[in-house]
Amino acid sequence: MDCIVNRTHFFNARLADDMLADLTVADGHFSAIVPAGGTASPGAIDLAGQLVLPAFVEGHIHLDTSFYGDAWRPHIPCTDGFDVRERVAFQMRNLTLAAPMAERAKNQLELCVGHGSLAMRSHVMVDAAVGLKHVECILGVRERYRDLIDIQLVAFPQSGILSSPGTAELLDEALKLGCDLVGGLDPASFDRDVNGHLDVVFGLAEKCGAGVDIHLHDAGTLGLFEIEEIAARTKALGMAGKVAISHAYALGDISADALAKAGEMLAVAGVSIMTNAPGNHAFPPVAALRKAGVTVFAGSDNIRDSWWPYGDGDMLNRANMIGYRSGFYEDWELDTAYELVSNAGAKALGLEGYGIAVGAKADFVALEARHVPEAVVAVPKHRAVYRAGREVARGGEVRPIGLRPAVPAN
Amino acid sequence: MDCIVNRTHFFNARLADDMLADLTVADGHFSAIVPAGGTASPGAIDLAGQLVLPAFVEGHIHLDTSFYGDAWRPHIPCTDGFDVRERVAFQMRNLTLAAPMAERAKNQLELCVGHGSLAMRSHVMVDAAVGLKHVECILGVRERYRDLIDIQLVAFPQSGILSSPGTAELLDEALKLGCDLVGGLDPASFDRDVNGHLDVVFGLAEKCGAGVDIHLHDAGTLGLFEIEEIAARTKALGMAGKVAISHAYALGDISADALAKAGEMLAVAGVSIMTNAPGNHAFPPVAALRKAGVTVFAGSDNIRDSWWPYGDGDMLNRANMIGYRSGFYEDWELDTAYELVSNAGAKALGLEGYGIAVGAKADFVALEARHVPEAVVAVPKHRAVYRAGREVARGGEVRPIGLRPAVPAN
DSSP states (O other): OOOOSOEEEEEEEEOTTSOEEEEEEETTEEEEEEESOSOOOTTOEEOTTOEEEEOEEEEEEOTTTOOTTSOOOOOOOOBTBOOHHHHHHHHHHHHHHSSOHHHHHHHHHHHHHHHTEEEEEEEEEOBTTTBTHHHHHHHHHHHHTTTTOEEEEEEEOTTOSSSSTTHHHHHHHHHHHTOOEEEEEOTTTTTSOHHHHHHHHHHHHHHHTOEEEEEEOOOHHHHHHHHHHHHHHHHHTTOTTSEEEEEOGGGGSSOHHHHHHHHHHHHHHTEEEEEOOOSSSOOOOHHHHHHTTOOEEEOOBOSSSSSOSOOOSOHHHHHHHHHHHHTOOSHHHHHHHHHHTTHHHHHHHTOSSOSSSTTSBOOEEEESOSSHHHHHHHOOOOEEEEETTEEEEETTEEOOOOOOOOOOOO | OOOOSOEEEEEEEEOTTSOEEEEEEETTEEEEEEESOSOOOTTOEEOTTOEEEEOEEEEEEOTTTOOTTSOOOOOOOOBTBOOHHHHHHHHHHHHHHSSOHHHHHHHHHHHHHHHTEEEEEEEEEOBTTTBTHHHHHHHHHHHHTTTTOEEEEEEEOTTOSSSSTTHHHHHHHHHHHTOOEEEEEOTTTTTSOHHHHHHHHHHHHHHHTOEEEEEEOOOHHHHHHHHHHHHHHHHHTTOTTSEEEEEOGGGGSSOHHHHHHHHHHHHHHTEEEEEOOOSSSOOOOHHHHHHTTOOEEEOOBOSSSSSOSOOOSOHHHHHHHHHHHHTOOSHHHHHHHHHHTTHHHHHHHTOSSOSSSTTSBOOEEEESOSSHHHHHHHOOOOEEEEETTEEEEETTEEOOOOOOOOOOOO
């Protein structure tokens, strides 16, 4: 007797290895994947030979500070060269004028889901000025969208830790409220105290059993020094696989020898590197780091916020950008660009049951492409997105689904 | 009495200056543009407040060598570092396996038109091996698609001029057959004779009254030297506005002083610069060159060919890439990125009647964006494309239209 309630059959799915397959989903997971050719059962869904990929992984986004779907906020540069503090102040002014945070976060979430991302890591600002307001709001958004997308939250000290008194305690509180990771921000250039900053970050991570994901923009040998310190602490605490460095621009402008040494250290320590392949400055060399055994993953970073106007929430387009910026032309290189937004992302985020495999979660995307390399260069926009085997978006439009009730606003 | 046969009214068009306007098209040209608000006449087309922009200008493409829409041809790198001759040989092997050229060119044209480009400049290979075969084929394609898109053709010496005996005569013949411009290719690094190469190019241009568009990849001071030579010849021959340098990578890796000098020289001579904002090496600094008065325009360059797998034929996405690669965040900078694929492209190509203005050709695109900066960062894909006031594409799909008869194959 078959007791499973929700069983869905899909036929004619083209998998990344070029196999044409029929897929069965039971209770949200793949229960069977067999070569196509059997008789389609009544009610089965025809995937028409489209390429079926596991849903993309958005590895770095800011759900609290985007203006996507809200009024247009023209970018205004800093008065005398880029300055993070001035930018944070500009952001605070912008945010006072913006639509409610939950609404803006929803806009951004639906943009991402519509493009096929069903797992993401979002940094959420914590500092002495905003306290835990952003965290509380985005925790509510996460709960409301739990059936649609898996969200990890990083308690992000946007104004530094030592520079913004009380932030260490707020980060601690944010982790207790439900954040999964503790963040950091340029320990050297921002807080001017590498050890002081990292003591708090790793201290909280150890105390709360949380992961770590640190924003590191510091360039050259200074950035490299901080990367070494982060790797050393990760190794000492046995936190392999639970620590990431976002941006890590320094890896893009050091010598090949220094890069090789850093790559080995990161691989041994189990520290992942996140890049969005920025447009106009150096970024971590993807191929060299992967060759050294480092997990490199990708994120949109900001989308229409106070830092820049770019971003589209499309991780397949991000794979395209990573390939384009890295000079990836061969098929295996295009496969690599895709890895960053899929399997490597899943690994960096520690996702369980990721992929197109029996037993894995049936979170997938179907799109018009013959194989992964073509998907990466063509970035087909007409996609169908399935969450636990159920269609949740098509052509960028997210279907109205039964959301969990909104958490009352504070 | 009104003798005009084809008159179409459009209402609720949002123009780039934010004016909501009603447009009248008579015999393919805008005959009236007035503030919205009048009563819509019967049969008038509602543009629903969408942003209306003049059709994009594709300033550099290769219609003869793309495999877009054909079988996937994996990229294979050169055996010992990049080498143009080896790449040309690889391309020749690929082309023998490919679908007929006219079919591949059609695929690419429809890709471009679907995204809103209704004017383009295509380079077409001419050398001792292929002779005029490519030119003859693409001239036929141009004729067949004349009612859909305006195409300029550059007779492009893909295997050099001095290196490939007989090419000078073939270029001459290509211009007589109908090519509009004479091309060139790295006079120094390829033909090893800057003056010899440029003597042929400018000699033919002067003799035939043709324009010039030279591929120049040579870097640093060598490339700069060639740029100076091209500018000097342009000035001496009074060819201002008729000469372009494509790629001109050298402008991206010289000192600010050298760049300022080069910019002034290019502006005075009237030489335009074409860039596609390549992903992984230096390219001409768009803002600095424009500030110096240089016309900078943009093209896709190759799309799925033997040189790389990238390219999507979407000039709005190219504007996005130019902005992203240039660090353009402010509204005026995003406007600048758009300029390269519109007005500056029209200027570089010498197009007449370009723009949304009374008397201009009614070749335009309607898309969902509040203004140009938003269009550049969001790159909305659902577009309606109008040629001479008639809808020719929507959502990327080109409507079947009455094409001119195919020229019989040789």
